[in-house]
Structure formats: C-alpha cells, structure tokens
Amino acid sequence: xxxxxxxxxxxxxxxxxxxxxxxxxxxxxxxxxxxxxxxxxxxxxxxxxxxxxxxxxxxxxxxxxxxxxxxxxxxxxxxxxxxxxxxxxxxxxxxxxxxxxxxxxxxxxxxxxxxxxxxxxxxxxxxxxxxxxxxxxxxxxxxxxxxxxxxxxxxxxxxxxxxxxxxxxxxxxxxxxxxxxxxxxxxxxxxxxxxxxxxxxxxxxxxxxxxxxxxxxxxxxxxxxxxxxxxxxxxxxxxxxxxxxxxxxxxxxxxxxxxxxxxxxxxxxxxxxxxxxxxxxxxxxxxxxxxxxxxxxxxxxxxxxxxxxxxxxxxxxxxxxxxxxxxxxxxxxxxxxxxxxxxxxxxxxxxxxxxxxxxxxxxxxxxxxxxxxxxxxxxxxxxxxxxxxxxxxxxxxxxxxxxxxxxxxxxxxxxxx
Amino acid sequence: xxxxxxxxxxxxxxxxxxxxxxxxxxxxxxxxxxxxxxxxxxxxxxxxxxxxxxxxxxxxxxxxxxxxxxxxxxxxxxxxxxxxxxxxxxxxxxxxxxxxxxxxxxxxxxxxxxxxxxxxxxxxxxxxxxxxxxxxxxxxxxxxxxxxxxxxxxxxxxxxxxxxxxxxxxxxxxxxxxxxxxxxxxxxxxxxxxxxxxxxxxxxxxxxxxxxxxxxxxxxxxxxxxxxxxxxxxxxxxxxxxxxxxxxxxxxxxxxxxxxxxxxxxxxxxxxxxxxxxxxxxxxxxxxxxxxxxxxxxxxxxxxxxxxxxxxxxxxxxxxxxxxxxxxxxxxxxxxxxxxxxxxxxxxxxxxxxxxxxxxxxxxxxxxxxxxxxxxxxxxxxxxxxxxxxxxxxxxxxxxxxxxxxxxxxxxxxxxx
Numbered sequence: 001x002x003x004x005x006x007x008x009x010x011x012x013x014x015x016x017x018x019x020x021x022x023x024x025x026x027x028x029x030x031x032x033x034x035x036x037x038x039x040x041x042x043x044x045x046x047x048x049x050x051x052x053x054x055x056x057x058x059x060x061x062x063x064x065x066x067x068x069x070x071x072x073x074x075x076x077x078x079x080x081x082x083x084x085x086x087x088x089x090x091x092x093x094x095x096x097x098x099x100x101x102x103x104x105x106x107x108x109x110x111x112x113x114x115x116x117x118x119x120x121x122x123x124x125x126x127x128x129x130x131x132x133x134x135x136x137x138x139x140x141x142x143x144x145x146x147x148x149x150x151x152x153x154x155x156x157x158x159x160x161x162x163x164x165x166x167x168x169x170x171x172x173x174x175x176x177x178x179x180x181x182x183x184x185x186x187x188x189x190x191x192x193x194x195x196x197x198x199x200x201x202x203x204x205x206x207x208x209x210x211x212x213x214x215x216x217x218x219x220x221x222x223x224x225x226x227x228x229x230x231x232x233x234x235x236x237x238x239x240x241x242x243x244x245x246x247x248x249x250x251x252x253x254x255x256x257x258x259x260x261x262x263x264x265x266x267x268x269x270x271x272x273x274x275x276x277x278x279x280x281x282x283x284x285x286x287x288x289x290x291x292x293x294x295x296x297x298x299x300x301x302x303x304x305x306x307x308x309x310x311x312x313x314x315x316x317x318x319x320x321x322x323x324x325x326x327x328x329x330x331x332x333x334x335x336x337x338x339x340x341x342x343x344x345x346x347x348x349x350x351x352x353x354x355x356x357x358x359x360x361x362x363x364x365x366x367x368x369x370x371x372x373x374x375x376x377x378x379x380x381x382x383x384x385x386x387x388x389x390x391x392x393x394x395x396x397x398x399x400x401x402x403x404x405x406x407x408x409x410x411x412x413x414x415x416x417x
Numbered sequence: 418x419x420x421x422x423x424x425x426x427x428x429x430x431x432x433x434x435x436x437x438x439x440x441x442x443x444x445x446x447x448x449x450x451x452x453x454x455x456x457x458x459x460x461x462x463x464x465x466x467x468x469x470x471x472x473x474x475x476x477x478x479x480x481x482x483x484x485x486x487x488x489x490x491x492x493x494x495x496x497x498x499x500x501x502x503x504x505x506x507x508x509x510x511x512x513x514x515x516x517x518x519x520x521x522x523x524x525x526x527x528x529x530x531x532x533x534x535x536x537x538x539x540x541x542x543x544x545x546x547x548x549x550x551x552x553x554x555x556x557x558x559x560x561x562x563x564x565x566x567x568x569x570x571x572x573x574x575x576x577x578x579x580x581x582x583x584x585x586x587x588x589x590x591x592x593x594x595x596x597x598x599x600x601x602x603x604x605x606x607x608x609x610x611x612x613x614x615x616x617x618x619x620x621x622x623x624x625x626x627x628x629x630x631x632x633x634x635x636x637x638x639x640x641x642x643x644x645x646x647x648x649x650x651x652x653x654x655x656x657x658x659x660x661x662x663x664x665x666x667x668x669x670x671x672x673x674x675x676x677x678x679x680x681x682x683x684x685x686x687x688x689x690x691x692x693x694x695x696x697x698x699x700x701x702x703x704x705x706x707x708x709x710x711x712x713x714x715x716x717x718x719x720x721x722x723x724x725x726x727x728x729x730x731x732x733x734x735x736x737x738x739x740x741x742x743x744x745x746x747x748x749x750x751x752x753x754x755x756x757x758x759x760x761x762x763x764x765x766x767x768x769x770x771x772x773x774x775x776x777x778x779x780x781x782x783x784x785x786x787x788x789x790x791x792x793x794x795x796x797x798x799x800x801x802x803x804x805x806x807x808x809x810x811x812x813x814x815x816x817x818x819x820x821x822x823x824x825x826x827x828x829x830x831x832x833x834x
Contacts, residue, residue, distance in 0.1 A: 333547060348478070
C-alpha cells in the first residue's frame with residue numbers, strides 16, 4: 001500500500017513480543033517487490049526434517065491457488081521424513097487468477113523445494129493482497145537463494161513484518177509449557193485486518209513448536225481450537241479467499257511424544273496452544289480496519305453452544321451495533337434487534353443484557369435500576385464486554401469483534417488490497 | 418430526530434408521486450409529540466367495511482408488540498364485515514418494552530376501535546423508532562378525535578410523511594390496472610432507511626387498492642411478491658423488530674372479484690401489485706442511510722433461484738464491496754470473494770462478472786479485453802448493475818442494495834433511532 005496507516009489504538013502495549021527461537025525452525029524475509037516497494041514482502045520458514053505439520057483453510061468456494069496447493073499437500077501426506085518450508089508473499093493474493101494461478105504456485109514450490117532439497121509437496125504457500133492479478137512468481141523465485149542464505153532461528157519478527165498488508169502492527173505470541181518434565185515452546189505469527197469473518201479458517205497464521213506431536217493429533221487440535229479462536233472473531237463479516245493457518249511441530253525439544261489427543265500431555269499442550277491461537281486471533285481484531293474499540297461478546301443460556309455462537313456473531317457482525325459502539329452510544333435496543341434476527345431460539349422476556357457488570361435489560365425490558373449515564377460512561381472504554389443471557393439452556397459462546405468507523409470506510413473505499 | 422438529513426441523491430426525480438385516491442380509504446396525520454417535535458408523527462388510515470386485508474411481518478424472534486398484535490389480528494380473521502383501521506406512530510418502536518408494550522398496543526387499539534366504531538381486532542398497529550423505551554400511548558389516543566375529524570381521501574401524502582424516521586424523503590407509488598373492463602387503483606406508501614435486511618417482511622409499508630380480492634388470494638400474493646421485492650433488498654443486513662407490510666383491498670372500484678390466484682384477472686392485478694411493491698422497496702434502498710449509489714445485483718446460472726438469491730445477498734451485504742462502490746473502485750476481486758463465502762455451489766472457472774455491459778471476468782480470471790479504465794468510468798455512475806453468471810444451472814435472482822459510506826457511519830454512530 002502506498003500510504004502508511006497509523007498504528008491501531010488497540011495494539012498490544014509493548015509492541016511485538018519477545019519470541020523464543022523454536023529449535024528446528026528458521027526464518028528469512030526479503031524485499032521482492034511483488035507489489036509493495038521498500039518493504040519486505042516475502043518470507044520463508046524452513047522446518048526441520050522429522051517435523052509434523054497441520055493446517056486449516058478458508059472454506060470459500062473461490063479459494064486461492066496457494067490454498068488449493070496446501071490442501072493437496074496435506075491430502076498427499078508426508079513424503080518421507082524430509083523437512084518442510086512455508087513461502088508467503090504479501091501484495092498479491094494469487095486468487096481468481098485462472099490456470100495461471102496454480103502454475104505460479106507450482107513454479108514457486110518447485111523452486112523452493114530445489115533450494116532446500118525437500119519434496120515439492122512439503123512446500124506450503126500463502127499469498128495475500130489484491131485478488132485477480134497474476135502473481136509475478138519470478139520475483140519470488142529470484143529471491144530464494146537470498147532467502148535461504150539469510151535463514152535464522154531469530155527471524156520470526158521479520159517474517160511477521162513481511163506478511164502484513166493493511167495491518168498496522170506485526171502480530172506474534174509465544175507460550176511455553178512443560179511436557180513430561182521438558183519445557184516446550186510455542187510461537188506463532190499472524191496477519192489480518194480486513195476481510196475477517198466467521199466460517200473460515202483464519203487469515204494467515206503460522207505457529208511453530210518444538211514439541212513432538214503426532215500429525216493426526218496436531219490436525220485435530222488445530223481444527224478444534226480454530227473454532228473457538230480464529231473462527232470466533234469478525235471484523236467485517238467478509239470471508240477471505242486466502243485464509244490459512246499452519247501449525248508445525250519439530251520435536252526438537254526432546255519432550256515425550258504427544259500421540260493421543262486425550263493424554264495429560266496433550267491437554268497441557270492444547271491449553272498453551274489455545275492461548276497462542278486466541279491471542280493471535282484477538283490481535284487481528286485489535287488491528288481491525290479502522291477499529292477504535294475491542295469488543296468481547298459473551299452469550300450464555302442458549303439452547304446449544306452453536307446457537308450461542310450464531311447469536312454472538314449476529315451481534316458482532318451487526319453494522320448498527322458496531323457503529324453505535326464507534327459513537328460510544330449505549331444503544332442496547334440494537335442488541336435486542338441482533339438477537340432477534342439471528343434465526344435462533346430466543347424468548348424476549350428471558351433475555352438479559354449486561355455492559356460489563358452493568359445490568360441493562362432484563363425480563364423483556366430495560367432493567368429497573370439501569371441509568372443511561374452508566375451505560376454511556378461504560379461505552380467510553382476502549383475494551384468492552386457485552387454479555388447476553390438467553391435463559392433457555394446451557395449453550396454458551398464468546399466471540400470478539402471491533403467497531404465500525406469512518407476509518408474502515410476510508411481504508412476500503414480508497415485502498416485496493 | 419433533531420437534525421434534518423439532506424435528501425438522498427438517489428431520491429426519485431419529481432419527488433413524491435401523484436397518488437390516486439383509493440375509494441374506501443381515508444387518511445389523517447397529526448403531531449402527537451411521541452418523540453419528535455414539530456412534525457407529524459402519527460397517521461391513521463380508515464378502511465371501509467367489506468374490505469379484505471393481508472399482512473406480512475418480520476420474522477425476528479424479538480419482534481415488537483405491534484407486530485405481535487397484528488399477527489393476532491390476522492390469525493383471528495375478520496370480525497364480521499366491519500371496516501379496518503391502521504394506526505402508525507414514528508419515534509418509538511414499542512419493541513422490547515415488556516408487558517408494557519402489549520398494554521400500550523391494546524390501549525391504542527381499544528381507543529381507535531371506539532373512535533371508529535369497529536372491532537379492536539380490526540385495528541392494525543405499527544410503531545417505528547427507538548427500541549426499549551415505553552410507548553406513550555396516551556399521546557396517540559389523545560389525538561384520535563383530531564385524526565378522525567381530519568380523515569380525507571387525499572391524505573396519503575401526509576401519512577407517508579408521518580411514518581418517516583431517518584428517511585430523507587417520503588415514499589409512495591401507484592399503478593392502475595384493468596380488471597374485467599374496470600380500472601382499479603393500487604397505491605402504497607413505505608418508510609425505511611436503516612435496519613433494512615433480508616429474511617424479513619419489510620420495513621413499514623401500506624398498500625391500498627379498490628380492487629375486490631378474496632383475503633386468501635390477497636395474502637398469498639403478498640407473501641409471494643414480498644420475496645422478490647422487499648425481501649430482495651438490503652441496506653445494512655440488520656433486520657428490524659418492526660417490519661410490517663399491510664395490503665388492504667376495498668372492492669370499491671366495482672371490478673369483478675379476484676377469488677382465485679391463477680385467474681387472468683389475478684395475474685393482471687398481481688403484475689401491477691408487483692410493480693408497486695418493487696418500486697416502494699427500491700425507494701427504501703434509494704433512501705438507504707448514507708447511500709450515494711443504487712446497485713442492482715443480478716445473479717444467473719446458479720443451481721437454483723434460492724442459491725442465486727443467497728449469492729446475490731452475499732454480494733449485496735458485503736461491507737468490502739459496498740465500500741469499494743462508495744469509493745468508485747471497480748474492485749471486482751471482492752465480488753469473487755463474496756461469491757466464494759456465500760456457502761453456495763460455485764465453480765471458479767465458470768464464473769463471469771459484468772459491470773453493466775462490460776465483461777470484467779470470465780474463465781476464472783480477468784477477461785482478456787477488460788480495461789480497468791472502463792470499469793473505473795462505469796463506477797462513477799449513480800446507478801450500477803453488477804451481473805454474475807455462475808454457469809451451473811438455471812437459477813437466477815435479482816437483489817438491490819446501496820453503497821456503504823461515511824454517511825452511514827455518521828448517521829448511526831451519532832443518532833439513536
């Protein structure tokens with residue numbers, strides 16, 4: 001993008017976190033000039049032999065060539081014990097680019113496989129940026145030797161920078177967890193700011209660990225946790241053609257292998273992984289295009305968890321609610337509207353609505369003690385919790401979103417990403 | 418609302434149309450001060466004895482007390498041959514107002530029934546405006562004598578004014594059609610500007626005719642035509658708690674009775690009614706909050722009409738497409754995205770996209786002859802047609818929407834309707 005956007009007011013304090021090196025993973029990033037000038041726009045991650053890898057992707061019917069390529073990789077399964085690579089470019093999504101799209105993906109993978117001495121089917125690809133323009137793969141392949149020469153265990157921060165588009169800050173998160181007396185590390189990066197919506201895998205996110213995790217367990221954990229992290233956020237209800245989340249486990253920590261999803265080690269690892277995925281997903285919301293408010297929507301008492309999530313998303317995607325939040329207007333009537341339109345069971349007279357700890361509505365009407373001034377004061381916060389009780393059952397869900405502001409309009413009416 | 422919004426640039430040329438009187442229907446509008454000051458905010462329509470009446474309403478799970486009241490009226494059926502009344506207020510939606518809501522509706526209906534000498538269950542009610550505040554029914558009932566005193570066959574324009582909220586122009590449409598050698602008139606009014614979305618009945622609309630139509634036929638026509646008119650528009654994907662569409666037929670033209678939906682007379686009447694409903698629905702889009710572009714989305718070649726409509730609505734509701742249109746950016750990649758996220762069958766390599774007559778994309782990629790300058794020039798128009806071909810089957814649908822602008826944010830971040 002030509003102009004530089006100001007950093008989101010919701011960016012995590014302290015900037016990009018201190019990230020541990022993950023034994024068995026090295027990174028590099030270069031300026032390849034795919035579309036942007038004067039910034040790194042291609043990153044390479046090299047993952048050691050013997051690792052396992054899992055992925056989830058957008059369910060879009062018009063998903064991009066790199067997404068199709070990655071899906072084929074996972075379907076083909078491991079080609080022996082060889083290492084893996086992830087090549088990501090920003091500036092061009094290589095989506096809706098016809099036959100040319102898959103050819104560009106193929107050329108990139110072939111070149112990366114040769115440069116690293118691994119099978120083509122071990123090269124995972126992502127592209128993010130404008131849709132419908134041919135990907136100049138030669139600009140990427142021309143830089144592969146330089147990328148390989150610069151691979152470093154400390155390069156994850158540069159990688160996080162290289163995958164940004166309208167993002168205003170790079171996104172990373174790390175956790176450690178003890179597995180059988182050995183500490184394993186989990187480190188992830190992500191990008192995303194607009195075209196963020198439910199029913200997807202995510203935007204681009206890459207998570208690495210030195211734990212030892214069997215591939216089926218890794219895949220199952222990733223699928224399940226995606227539902228309560230990346231699939232529980234929305235910026236604008238628009239689902240990308242390119243959403244990809246990859247998770248690689250190198251085993252280099254030497255911790256006991258996790259080969260069953262229900263073991264104590266699996267539970268501990270899963271909890272740490274959940275924290276990393278949720279933190280990254282929330283960072284996407286914090287960098288939502290034009291966002292000035294970070295909003296958690298908690299729904300409880302629904303007939304099922306799925307019903308609670310649909311009601312939560314109906315609230316989180318409502319333009320009228322998101323604009324009211326932008327205007328710091330405690331317009332709880334619009335929440336009633338969004339509950340009503342969700343197409344899920346709801347009984348007006350059992351609904352309760354809280355702003356944080358403030359009881360706003362109950363018994364089918366405004367709460368007797370609610371004062372508009374309290375709601376208005378609460379809405380001035382940068383981080384809001386909207387809590388809805390349905391009073392029908394045990395179903396619950398939490399989703400995260402941001403407000404809808406003039407900034408979103410400005411970014412998307414003027415900028416072609 | 419305190420401040421006055423400028424009239425939409427998409428308002429029909431010529432202003433409020435010349436509307437015929439409908440024999441058997443009289444209107445009045447007054448300033449009752451329900452919420453707004455210095456403008457008419459309550460309207461009464463009196464419908465002669467012997468008329469038939471049909472209605473469709475929002476499917477929201479949190480629909481308003483007046484909607485529930487009207488549904489009960491229709492379920493109860495006609496109470497003899499007595500006339501009907503419609504009482505509508507703006508400024509307060511009487512939604513999510515607990516027991517108080519239905520009591521306010523009951524008091525209004527009881528008073529109107531007494532003033533006109535008709536059964537309570539023949540009084541239809543609508544309220545539009547802020548959600549969650551008690552309706553001051555006494556301000557409406559206090560004005561009933563004044564309303565009855567001012568009833569006039571020429572009052573439909575005043576009625577159209579009285580039901581406005583964020584609307585920037587009153588909405589009306591009329592058609593005539595020959596039924597068995599007799600000309601019958603159809604005249605309708607509507608309001609709506611925000612909280613306009615699919616899967617609803619409509620915002621508020623009232624249509625009157627002097628044709629003679631059996632109630633089951635009237636109801637069936639209204640239900641079917643709503644799907645291709647009011648249920649085929651969207652401003653912001655938010656479905657109201659109050660959407661109501663009522664259609665009354667007085668029979669006063671003396672034309673032959675339409676008592677079968679498949680007769681030639683029914684077909685002719687239905688076609689004219691379709692025109693009125695579609696025109697009114699499109700006027701809601703033209704007055705969409707902040708709208709500067711009127712957009713028709715045509716989808717063809719889908720596996721079914723329902724699938725085509727869902728894809729059309731995915732395009733029409735996409736914030737990224739609507740902001741691109743606001744910015745006059747021919748960003749057709751976002752249309753590909755919206756097709757992909759619709760959850761409907763689509764084959765990337767069979768998709769075609771047109772802007773008006775300009776072929777933009779075909780065979781899974783940008784069309785060979787497409788020039789960005791042509792697309793950019795087209796987007797400068799105030800009225801746009803986006804045409805999508807799926808190449809899969811015979812399913813087709815057309816939906817209408819507007820762009821998403823700074824004006825929408827300003828109206829909804831600052832104004833509590």
